[in-house]
Amino acid sequence: MPFIPHTKEDTQSMLDVIGAKSIEDLFDEIPVELRAKPLENVPAGRSEMAVNRLVRQRAAEDVQPLCFIGAGAYEHHIPAAVWELTTRGEFYTAYTPYQAEASQGTLQLLYEFQTMMAELTAMDVSNASLYDGASSLAEAVLMAVRANRKSKSKRILVPRTVHPTYLKVVKTITQHQGITLEMLDYDIDGGHLNIDTLPSEPGDFTALIIPQPNFFGVLEDVDALTDWAHAHGALVIGVVNPMAMALITPPGEWGTEEAGIKGADIVCGEGQPLGVPLSSGGPYFGFMCCAQKHVRQMPGRIIGATNDLDGKPGYTLTLQAREQHIRRSKATSNICTNQGLLTTAATIYMSLMGPEGLRRTAANSHANSCTLTKQLNAIDGVETIFSRPGFHEKVLRLNKPVKEVLSALEDRGILGGYDLSAEFPELGNALLVCVTETKTEEDLQHYASSLQEALQETLAEVSA
Amino acid sequence: MSPEFTSGIKSNQLIFEHSATGRTNGAQMVEDVASASEIPEGLLRKTPPMLPEVSEMDAVRHYTRLSQKNFSIDTQFYPLGSCTMKHNPRACNTLALLPGFLGRHPLAPERFGQGVMACLWELQEILKDVTGMTAVSLSPMAGAQGEFAGVAMIRAYHDANNTSGNKSERSEIICPDAAHGTNPATATMCGYKVREIPTNTDGDIDVEALKEVVGPQTAGIMLTNPSTLGVFDRRIKEIAQIVHDAGGLLYYDGANLNAILGKVKPGDMGFDVIHMNLHKTFSTPHGGGGPGAGPVGVSERLKPFMPIPVVGKDVVGKDEGSFRWLTETDLPQSIGRLSAHMGNTGVLIRAYVYALLLGREGMVRTADYATLNANYLMARLAQAGFDMALPSRRATHEFILTLKRQAKDQGVTAMDFATRLLDYGFHAPTTYFPLIVPECLLIEPTETESKETLDAFADVMKTIQEEADANPELLKDAPYTLPVRRLDDVKAARELNLKYSPAKD
Ligand SMILES: Cc1ncc(COP(=O)(O)O)c(C=O)c1O
Numbered sequence: 001m002p003f004i005p006h007t008k009e010d011t012q013s014m015l016d017v018i019g020a021k022s023i024e025d026l027f028d029e030i031p032v033e034l035r036a037k038p039l040e041n042v043p044a045g046r047s048e049m050a051v052n053r054l055v056r057q058r059a060a061e062d063v064q065p066l067c068f069i070g071a072g073a074y075e076h077h078i079p080a081a082v083w084e085l086t087t088r089g090e091f092y093t094a095y096t097p098y099q100a101e102a103s104q105g106t107l108q109l110l111y112e113f114q115t116m117m118a119e120l121t122a123m124d125v126s127n128a129s130l131y132d133g134a135s136s137l138a139e140a141v142l143m144a145v146r147a148n149r150k151s152k153s154k155r156i157l158v159p160r161t162v163h164p165t166y167l168k169v170v171k172t173i174t175q176h177q178g179i180t181l182e183m184l185d186y187d188i189d190g191g192h193l194n195i196d197t198l199p200s201e202p203g204d205f206t207a208l209i210i211p212q213p214n215f216f217g218v219l220e221d222v223d224a225l226t227d228w229a230h231a232h233g234a235l236v237i238g239v240v241n242p243m244a245m246a247l248i249t250p251p252g253e254w255g256t257e258e259a260g261i262k263g264a265d266i267v268c269g270e271g272q273p274l275g276v277p278l279s280s281g282g283p284y285f286g287f288m289c290c291a292q293k294h295v296r297q298m299p300g301r302i303i304g305a306t307n308d309l310d311g312k313p314g315y316t317l318t319l320q321a322r323e324q325h326i327r328r329s330k331a332t333s334n335i336c337t338n339q340g341l342l343t344t345a346a347t348i349y350m351s352l353m354g355p356e357g358l359r360r361t362a363a364n365s366h367a368n369s370c371t372l373t374k375q376l377n378a379i380d381g382v383e384t385i386f387s388r389p390g391f392h393e394k395v396l397r398l399n400k401p402v403k404e405v406l407s408a409l410e411d412r413g414i415l416g417g418y419d420l421s422a423e424f425p426e427l428g429n430a431l432l433v434c435v436t437e438t439k440t441e442e443d444l445q446h447y448a449s450s451l452q453e454a455l456q457e458t459l460a461e462v463s464a
Numbered sequence: 465m466s467p468e469f470t471s472g473i474k475s476n477q478l479i480f481e482h483s484a485t486g487r488t489n490g491a492q493m494v495e496d497v498a499s500a501s502e503i504p505e506g507l508l509r510k511t512p513p514m515l516p517e518v519s520e521m522d523a524v525r526h527y528t529r530l531s532q533k534n535f536s537i538d539t540q541f542y543p544l545g546s547c548t549m550k551h552n553p554r555a556c557n558t559l560a561l562l563p564g565f566l567g568r569h570p571l572a573p574e575r576f577g578q579g580v581m582a583c584l585w586e587l588q589e590i591l592k593d594v595t596g597m598t599a600v601s602l603s604p605m606a607g608a609q610g611e612f613a614g615v616a617m618i619r620a621y622h623d624a625n626n627t628s629g630n631k632s633e634r635s636e637i638i639c640p641d642a643a644h645g646t647n648p649a650t651a652t653m654c655g656y657k658v659r660e661i662p663t664n665t666d667g668d669i670d671v672e673a674l675k676e677v678v679g680p681q682t683a684g685i686m687l688t689n690p691s692t693l694g695v696f697d698r699r700i701k702e703i704a705q706i707v708h709d710a711g712g713l714l715y716y717d718g719a720n721l722n723a724i725l726g727k728v729k730p731g732d733m734g735f736d737v738i739h740m741n742l743h744k745t746f747s748t749p750h751g752g753g754g755p756g757a758g759p760v761g762v763s764e765r766l767k768p769f770m771p772i773p774v775v776g777k778d779v780v781g782k783d784e785g786s787f788r789w790l791t792e793t794d795l796p797q798s799i800g801r802l803s804a805h806m807g808n809t810g811v812l813i814r815a816y817v818y819a820l821l822l823g824r825e826g827m828v829r830t831a832d833y834a835t836l837n838a839n840y841l842m843a844r845l846a847q848a849g850f851d852m853a854l855p856s857r858r859a860t861h862e863f864i865l866t867l868k869r870q871a872k873d874q875g876v877t878a879m880d881f882a883t884r885l886l887d888y889g890f891h892a893p894t895t896y897f898p899l900i901v902p903e904c905l906l907i908e909p910t911e912t913e914s915k916e917t918l919d920a921f922a923d924v925m926k927t928i929q930e931e932a933d934a935n936p937e938l939l940k941d942a943p944y945t946l947p948v949r950r951l952d953d954v955k956a957a958r959e960l961n962l963k964y965s966p967a968k969d
Contacts, residue, residue, distance in 0.1 A: 003551055010914070014915060023835070040593060040824075043820065045826045067572070075569070090536045093552050104534070105533035109752075110752075111962075114963050115514075172616070279570075304961055306959075306961075325897070334650040335608055335609075339754045347479075348527055354518070360493055370501075415573075
């Protein structure tokens with residue numbers, strides 16, 4: 001029997017100990033009228049060999065061309081050791097480390113993870129993960145409402161440069177708490193949130209969200225925005241790409257001394273760039289860091305160092321009084337199972353890359369993006385839209401409908417980017433193109449020449 | 465050198481303590497290109513983060529050693545109640561990690577995702593059948609997010625059906641006192657007040673108490689059946705009737721379906737919405753705290769509100785037989801999105817592979833043997849002199865043992881038994897949950913354990929009881945043989961130390 005070790009004799013002797021005649025007897029407390037009809041839409045069991053064949057065929061269908069799509073999920077090289085170690089049975093098949101003495105491996109690793117994330121973001125503390133980037137932003141909004149005790153308004157200022165899907169998720173998750181999400185438009189030239197467009201009159205704002213880089217790949221004016229928020233009594237929620245943090249000012253250092261308080265208050269984001277494959281969208285992991293003073297408002301697991309009976313150092317889940325299994329209806333969040341295995345991969349990834357490896361990956365991605373943008377700009381009918389510097393994504397305007405161009409690129413073995421024209425119609429035929437360190441010079445040239453051909457081809461079709 | 469050291473490295477050294485400035489992994493590093501930067505000086509990072517600087521071998525040794533400090537299903541019996549720690553078949557992992565699935569960008573056009581979408585669509589169909597629900601959305605990323613989706617759908621339903629055209633006045637969700645903590649926490653996140661109802665001494669819900677709290681303010685009830693007490697609530701139909709008569713809906717916490725697979729369908733019990741924990745019943749690994757997957761199944765009336773995306777299959781037209789994402793356009797009343805893409809897709813693929821390997825007969829057998837193992841272990845422990853919380857009831861996939869007597873007579877607690885078990889190489893059962901049973905151990909053996917393992921566990925429990933009789937202090941100081949002795953949780957919370965800082969000299 002698949003995955004069941006019992007022999008006939010075992011079953012019989014076990015029933016004898018229980019004092020039941022058959023296994024069926026063990027279900028005698030279930031009212032007869034509730035007993036299910038046989039399963040019909042579950043196929044008959046198959047051997048591992050047969051399943052192997054079927055699923056391998058399916059996976060082979062999905063092999064994709066050269067990918068220049070980013071928009072929140074980024075392809076980076078992952079050292080082979082990362083997943084070799086992560087899928088070791090002792091990590092892979094352990095539960096949440098409730099029983100600390102029997103889980104020191106996972107607990108110490110998570111303590112190392114928290115240290116690395118706090119370092120990367122320059123924040124005081126980190127939790128041990130949330131589900132993904134989008135839901136981490138929703139949790140950050142809920143947390144800001146709890147943490148900003150001076151603010152009564154539950155008004156959250158949200159730039160339109162936040163990932164549009166994240167915004168949808170924030171709406172889904174926070175909509176029952178009387179929170180208002182106030183949208184702030186972006187600067188049409190810079191592609192960023194212009195400080196001059198923020199409300200000028202004083203008011204009660206709970207928090208300002210600052211994406212870095214923003215959805216367009218553009219770097220926001222984080223210092224000015226942070227100072228503005230703090231001057232208006234609002235908390236700063238940074239939603240950041242952790243890979244970019246190896247290169248650019250981390251949220252813990254946003255703002256200027258003049259404002260009195262430096263740094264973001266809550267930082268969250270998608271951890272996928274740190275050692276997690278694209279994986280058709282998941283599992284990834286969300287992360288969250290914050291200033292020490294807000295730690296008791298943080299959702300999710302937190303690991304702390306302590307000592308054992310002999311005074312030897314060890315690790316354990318801490319501040320559990322925030323969590324659902326203790327606080328129930330008054331918990332900071334309902335989250336329980338999170339994304340432990342992915343943080344395992346990220347911790348090992350960051351260890352292998354080190355500060356220099358991570359910085360070079362980020363710098364290389366940035367440089368590749370600049371190189372490609374230059375090549376594409378030279379093509380007739382292509383222009384960069386925004387003037388402000390970016391990280392590794394650029395918005396381009398084409399003189400043809402993006403959908404058709406992308407489809408022509410697909411025929412040339414390229415996924416050309418993310419089509420912005422539905423969500424940002426004011427930008428016209430706008431395409432978001434991402435390049436990471438994984439692309440070679442030939443890849444970039446292939447993209448440039450294919451785009452040129454694709455634009456000509458679509459022109460030919462349109463006029464034909 | 466003491467066993468505290470291996471090859472000169474202290475056994476509890478942190479990765480940061482292996483670090484040496486300037487040590488790098490040449491093979492994994494790309495070329496330096498600092499000069500190509502268009503990022504202005506003011507936006508550049510000034511000081512690098514303190515990440516480890518170690519060799520590949522340092523990292524491999526360090527994390528291999530750390531892994532060896534864990535208990536896991538691969539190495540130990542792990543009878544953690546309510547967590548269904550069954551064997552994780554290797555094929556599920558191998559196939560989920562195929563390059564076609566791993567390399568696919570989530571926003572790649574649908575035509576480059578037909579393989580994964582076919583798997584997900586079939587999984588939706590399988591889960592519909594298993595739960596007896598009309599439709600399934602796979603997007604929630606764990607049980608608690610499935611609960612959120614379910615209760616949010618209940619709210620959306622009431623709002624949509626409020627004849628006045630305003631939002632519904634229904635403001636309360638009922639939860640039994642034995643409910644998992646995520647249930648009341650979820651109700652709060654959905655803006656509801658939680659009304660708790662008690663459980664009878666026989667483990668079923670107190671139906672009289674339920675009748676008193678239901679009313680026009682009731683939005684719904686969240687129930688687990690088999691309950692967190694490890695028994696099947698025999699009056700479930702009556703409960704469903706009472707709540708439905710008051711206009712409320714029924715939420716089924718299906719975190720633990722192991723004992724009812726192919727035996728009972730929540731849809732038949734009258735439930736309107738259910739979440740399932742695929743990281744329990746469908747054997748996807750727990751990974752030291754996730755990832756999970758918490759799909760939701762819904763009845764006809766909640767179908768329009770399902771979280772998106774859902775996988776759809778075109779049945780007519782030029783794209784017949786091809787799969788596509790159903791989004792806001794297809795489900796305009798949806799509660800919305802819960803993640804940036806399709807939840808924890810890789811977990812869903814593992815569950816799909818597992819379901820194929822089991823097949824319909826395998827599912828029923830899973831319920832059979834999960835139930836047999838639980839009842840057998842319960843009988844063995846009762847014979848050994850332990851007190852069961854509900855001695856007159858059948859166990860389902862799990863059961864509860866209470867050490868109230870031992871706590872009173874000998875001063876040994878459930879935690880003492882749990883930690884002593886570790887010394888014998890068994891992971892501890894769940895302790896102190898559900899909250900309503902004093903000094904409890906919630907024990908869930910699962911179907912994948914053999915009779916020999918269960919016998920060994922029962923024998924060790926008996927040995928520990930004998931130790932408690934002879935010298936209770938022995939238990940209080942356990943464990944003795946693990947990497948650490950019992951840890952000081954109070955110190956951890958009082959003197960918060962949540963990250964490493966290098967010692968300053
Ligand atoms: C009965 C019950 N409900 C809900 C949950 C929550 O599931 P998850 O941890 O996947 O969020 C669990 C498991 O932890 C559970 O045992």
